[in-house]
Amino acid sequence: MIKVAVVGATGYTGEELVEVLNKNPEVEITSLSAIVDRERPFGEMFPRFGKKISLPCEKLDVDKVASACDIVFLALPHTVSMKFAPVFLSKGKKVVDLSADYRLPQDVYEKWYGLEHSDAAGIKEAVYGLPELNRSRLRDARLVANPGCYPTSVILALMPLARDIAEKGPDVVVDSKSGATGAGRKAAIPLAFGEVDSNMKCYKANAHQHMPEMEHILSVSSGKDFRLNFTPHLVPMRRGILSTIYVKHASLPREEEIYSMYLEKYDSEPFVRVRPPGEIPELKDVAGTNFCDIGFTVASGMLVVVSVIDNLLKGASGQAAQNMNIMCGFDERQGLL
Numbered sequence: 001m002i003k004v005a006v007v008g009a010t011g012y013t014g015e016e017l018v019e020v021l022n023k024n025p026e027v028e029i030t031s032l033s034a035i036v037d038r039e040r041p042f043g044e045m046f047p048r049f050g051k052k053i054s055l056p057c058e059k060l061d062v063d064k065v066a067s068a069c070d071i072v073f074l075a076l077p078h079t080v081s082m083k084f085a086p087v088f089l090s091k092g093k094k095v096v097d098l099s100a101d102y103r104l105p106q107d108v109y110e111k112w113y114g115l116e117h118s119d120a121a122g123i124k125e126a127v128y129g130l131p132e133l134n135r136s137r138l139r140d141a142r143l144v145a146n147p148g149c150y151p152t153s154v155i156l157a158l159m160p161l162a163r164d165i166a167e168k169g170p171d172v173v174v175d176s177k178s179g180a181t182g183a184g185r186k187a188a189i190p191l192a193f194g195e196v197d198s199n200m201k202c203y204k205a206n207a208h209q210h211m212p213e214m215e216h217i218l219s220v221s222s223g224k225d226f227r228l229n230f231t232p233h234l235v236p237m238r239r240g241i242l243s244t245i246y247v248k249h250a251s252l253p254r255e256e257e258i259y260s261m262y263l264e265k266y267d268s269e270p271f272v273r274v275r276p277p278g279e280i281p282e283l284k285d286v287a288g289t290n291f292c293d294i295g296f297t298v299a300s301g302m303l304v305v306v307s308v309i310d311n312l313l314k315g316a317s318g319q320a321a322q323n324m325n326i327m328c329g330f331d332e333r334q335g336l337l
């Protein structure tokens with residue numbers, strides 16, 4: 001049994017972490033914290049848990065959290081995580097950080113997030129928490145940089161083909177749609193019901209901070225310089241991401257060859273499912289699960305790949321719990337199926 005703490009437990013990913021960790025028979029949740037004005041039982045703050053979670057959600061006290069656990073999940077905004085991760089590491093705790101603070105090389109982070117990073121050693125040490133890429137390194141990791149939600153959907157969809165695509169140098173255009181929980185629980189006018197309901201909008205076209213994360217990880221995994229164009233959209237739903245990826249090139253492999261490349265990479269993966277050519281997955285196929293489903297089709301020199309995930313599970317808390325299972329030597333699927 002390992003003892004875990006969730007810092008940022010009142011946010012969307014924190015709440016979801018409590019859900020998946022509570023289902024894991026090898027895990028005891030021993031500490032829940034956030035900014036909180038009034039400490040009270042978590043099951044009272046979030047009545048859907050009721051008496052299942054009687055632990056209070058407390059105002060964050062680093063020493064108290066560290067003394068209560070073996071592993072800390074930081075479900076905090078970027079810039080906040082980098083203040084706490086080194087402190088927990090210095091107290092001998094393992095850390096899974098859900099923010100963007102440890103996902104990128106320092107110079108790329110500082111350029112895209114517009115501030116100086118205060119923990120260069122942490123950036124060097126962190127392992128990018130995509131099990132399908134880094135499973136063996138995750139087993140010994142002390143600090144895991146859990147991937148972003150859009151990057152998870154796009155990197156998984158392109159990783160088996162990335163070397164081939166980068167060598168041919170085609171245009172890669174990524175069009176992703178996300179539900180409103182992707183932006184977190186805090187109040188913001190663009191995320192108010194009246195703005196999101198019955199509406200769709202494109203934002204940060206080719207300027208979203210997840211684009212360099214996709215390019216960096218696809219470059220690392222393929223050993224080639226990988227570039228793409230990325231445009232996200234906000235659509236009127238609570239959760240889920242659907243990414244449609246267009247790869248244009250005159251000499252693309254045949255569909256059967258592409259299918260073999262996907263199966264070779266993912267056939268034994270517990271949470272990635274690839275459809276036969278021409279079968280395109282939908283969001284409802286993965287809603288409420290830790291799966292990423294991928295489908296594709298090729299026509300007129302264009303490869304179209306569609307990938308779907310639940311942003312709060314495979315795109316955040318489910319993947320974080322999967323990483324913890326790997327770090328602890330548990331069955332990777334535990335608490336997630």
Ligand SMILES: NC(=O)c1ccc[n+]([C@@H]2O[C@H](COP(=O)([O-])OP(=O)(O)OC[C@H]3O[C@@H](n4cnc5c(N)ncnc54)[C@H](OP(=O)(O)O)[C@@H]3O)[C@@H](O)[C@H]2O)c1
Nearest residue numbers: 008010011012013034035036076077078099182184185316
């Ligand atoms: N939402 C997604 O789909 C998603 C997917 C992948 C990754 N992520 C990343 O995961 C992280 C959390 O996202 P989220 O959507 O859960 O955000 P959120 O709903 O806004 O929750 C943020 C949490 O952090 C707490 N917090 C903020 N500043 C704090 C501080 N100084 N000390 C202690 N607690 C503090 C908040 O506490 P209070 O409630 O008390 O203010 C809240 O519990 C972010 O970095 C985000 O980019 C999110």
